Amino acid sequence: MGKVAVITSGKGGTGKSTLAAGLGAALVRRGNRVLIIDCDAGMRGVDLMLGVSGKLVFDIADVVRGNCSPENAIYPCGTVPELYILPAPQSVRDEISPYIMRQLVYVLEKYYDYILIDCPAGIGTGFESAAAAAGCAVIVANAEPLSLRGCDKVRQRLMSMNVSEIRLVINRFNEKKFRKTGVFPDLDSVIDKAGVRLLGIVPEDNIAAAETQKGRPPEGKMRAVYAFDRIAARIDGVEVPLEI
Numbered sequence: 001m002g003k004v005a006v007i008t009s010g011k012g013g014t015g016k017s018t019l020a021a022g023l024g025a026a027l028v029r030r031g032n033r034v035l036i037i038d039c040d041a042g043m044r045g046v047d048l049m050l051g052v053s054g055k056l057v058f059d060i061a062d063v064v065r066g067n068c069s070p071e072n073a074i075y076p077c078g079t080v081p082e083l084y085i086l087p088a089p090q091s092v093r094d095e096i097s098p099y100i101m102r103q104l105v106y107v108l109e110k111y112y113d114y115i116l117i118d119c120p121a122g123i124g125t126g127f128e129s130a131a132a133a134a135g136c137a138v139i140v141a142n143a144e145p146l147s148l149r150g151c152d153k154v155r156q157r158l159m160s161m162n163v164s165e166i167r168l169v170i171n172r173f174n175e176k177k178f179r180k181t182g183v184f185p186d187l188d189s190v191i192d193k194a195g196v197r198l199l200g201i202v203p204e205d206n207i208a209a210a211e212t213q214k215g216r217p218p219e220g221k222m223r224a225v226y227a228f229d230r231i232a233a234r235i236d237g238v239e240v241p242l243e244i
């Protein structure tokens, strides 16, 4: 996959920001330098997940206004060296235009191996800006009909914006619950419903999610971490078999 990826979804709350933090840390474990750009203006959250929210002085809107240079608004994650964040503006009024995002990413991509752009759910203006600067996309969905319904819309919009590599991550997968509810006969039918090629499956992992909420991207022996590492390897071009 390319080096600038937008992390998106049709429906909200599927785990985009959690994936951005976890995958960012996993890419760092593979020796990469990673920047997460938070494009969720007014609802930013990755700063919390990377444990830097108390330190923020500048955000992306300050860079655009010329109040500071990009490096002043980029913060290192407290616990993962070589993982950085450029926070979103606090107000949705300061949302960055697609044109400016493209320019900003063009400048920043020289300094990082990967840039992950976290964006608001759906295909509104925040999504447009985030996707404008991306060469590839990860659509995050849960294995539920409502969550999957928006995937195709997002995929079509991404394609019309010339984002050619689009992959699916099924997040919060709980096999027991999946079998018990019986909404889908198997995971293949979930992927078919999404209409997007699979990049990986992240299990429901409340311990890893809690770590992220506490401002520490999860590391160590956790089910979600194992999944993030496998996805990171695939993004890095290593052939890792899919576990369906």
Ligand SMILES: Nc1ncnc2c1ncn2[C@@H]1O[C@H](COP(=O)(O)OP(=O)(O)OP(=O)(O)O)[C@@H](O)[C@H]1O
Residues within 6 Å of the ligand: 009, 011, 012, 013, 014, 015, 016, 017, 018, 019, 040, 045, 119, 120, 121, 171, 172, 173, 202, 203, 204, 205, 206, 209, 210, 213, 224
């Ligand atoms: N694999 C997982 N296992 C358990 N809980 C998870 C997992 N991934 C995410 N969560 C939880 O799901 C909730 C939503 O996650 P997150 O904020 O990352 O979603 P989002 O897609 O970024 O939401 P939004 O659309 O509002 O930006 C959070 O409470 C998070 O801790």
Ligand SMILES: [Mg+2]
Residues within 6 Å of the ligand: 016, 017, 018, 040, 045, 118, 119
């Ligand atoms: Mg989010």
